[in-house]
Amino acid sequence: MVGGIYDSLSGLAAAQKKIVTSAHNTANANTEGFKKHRVVLQEANSQGGVEATLERVNTPGPIYTRETEAGLVQVEQSNVDLGEEAVNLLLGKRLFEANLNALNIQNKTLGSLLDIVE
Numbered sequence: 001m002v003g004g005i006y007d008s009l010s011g012l013a014a015a016q017k018k019i020v021t022s023a024h025n026t027a028n029a030n031t032e033g034f035k036k037h038r039v040v041l042q043e044a045n046s047q048g049g050v051e052a053t054l055e056r057v058n059t060p061g062p063i064y065t066r067e068t069e070a071g072l073v074q075v076e077q078s079n080v081d082l083g084e085e086a087v088n089l090l091l092g093k094r095l096f097e098a099n100l101n102a103l104n105i106q107n108k109t110l111g112s113l114l115d116i117v118e
Helices: 001-027 084-117
Strands: 035-042 050-056 063-068 071-076
Touching: 001 035, 001 050, 001 084
Parallel strands: none
Antiparallel strands: 035 050, 063 071
């Protein structure tokens, strides 16, 4: 029973990391040279649950020419795709909701079990 609660809590933490990372990418979408990050979810080794690791995506962004005092300069834009970030936010939201529902069910089950023992 406690293992299931741990699994749900680790899933909630992973969903939160996914949402925060997507928000960070969205906030920096217009920052020149910014490289987006991705959250990779995988099964945790020994305890079960979910492990969320952060990866930097090094694909180049679009390059455009800008005129400065020194002349024409090529500038790389961010590699953030706002459509992709909107999808990632929705996935993070659904992941959070699913783990919260699982946690609530486990809480009710544990409460019923304790009521039976009394």
